[in-house]
Amino acid sequence: MGMNTTETQVLERIKSAYKDILQDKLVGIYVHGSIAFECFRWENSDIDLLVIVNQTVTLQEKKLLIAFLLEIDGDCPPKGVEMSVVHEKYCNPFRYPTPFELHYSNAHRDACKSDLEKYCLSMHGEDKDLAAHFTVTYQAGIALCGKAIPEVFSVVPKEAYLNSIRCDIEGAVTEIEENPVYIILNLCRVLAYCRAEAVLSKKQGGEWALLNLPLRYHRIVRSALCAYTGDGAVHWQDQEICSMTYDSADKAACQMLRDFAAYMLEKIG
Numbered sequence: 001m002g003m004n005t006t007e008t009q010v011l012e013r014i015k016s017a018y019k020d021i022l023q024d025k026l027v028g029i030y031v032h033g034s035i036a037f038e039c040f041r042w043e044n045s046d047i048d049l050l051v052i053v054n055q056t057v058t059l060q061e062k063k064l065l066i067a068f069l070l071e072i073d074g075d076c077p078p079k080g081v082e083m084s085v086v087h088e089k090y091c092n093p094f095r096y097p098t099p100f101e102l103h104y105s106n107a108h109r110d111a112c113k114s115d116l117e118k119y120c121l122s123m124h125g126e127d128k129d130l131a132a133h134f135t136v137t138y139q140a141g142i143a144l145c146g147k148a149i150p151e152v153f154s155v156v157p158k159e160a161y162l163n164s165i166r167c168d169i170e171g172a173v174t175e176i177e178e179n180p181v182y183i184i185l186n187l188c189r190v191l192a193y194c195r196a197e198a199v200l201s202k203k204q205g206g207e208w209a210l211l212n213l214p215l216r217y218h219r220i221v222r223s224a225l226c227a228y229t230g231d232g233a234v235h236w237q238d239q240e241i242c243s244m245t246y247d248s249a250d251k252a253a254c255q256m257l258r259d260f261a262a263y264m265l266e267k268i269g
Helices: 005-025 059-071 106-114 116-122 129-140 158-167 180-196 202-212 215-229 251-268
Strands: 026-032 047-053 081-087 098-100 102-104 125-127 142-146
Touching (some): 005 047, 005 142, 026 129, 047 129, 059 081, 059 116, 081 098, 081 129, 098 129, 102 106, 129 158, 158 180, 180 202, 180 215, 202 215
Parallel strands (some): 047 081
Antiparallel strands (some): 081 102, 098 125
């Protein structure tokens, strides 16, 4: 699988627990994201999972699925596990926006700890992000258990995938100061798809950008890549930006980030 022992152990525990909870309803569990692209780093990556079912999941099953993730939270990477439960009938033929039965990530951890039943009752609907997740799964995903990927997923139409990844970067100009590494590299991989229809990881997107963007933006991209891969600190305008955190008083640094985001959004169109 191209994974280290630690994340493999976490995935094996999730697989075992989810098979026990869902029984015959489970079609398969599929790994996408940085693990699938073989650029996972424990310090700054999350574990991305799609749980595909063939029947509606009950409230009790939903509670057990999330309760297990809360139980193993201390053994997971700092960014945690991002998991969506989707009925297989929406995987092939693909439906967009894609309905989901349950979703969980670290962003919802406190809400789940506060009132798990309330969370499970409300967390369902449609998610445009699933078009991107399905695309990565179809191209590079790992079947943790269950049916083979081509038996479950169909090719996501280009229009749906492009709309999905565009939605993810709409607020880049205002959000880039708060989460620069993610947004810089995400903008790069979106532009790579717009220009070359290349489905890339964040790391691959940054590497593509260094070959295709004007030289004036290379420092920003290299810095984001450095932070993402942990290859050492990079300094820019007398600031160490390996961690990519900025003092809001540093107007020059913030303006450079906003200018980069605006340029990328213009090119993405």
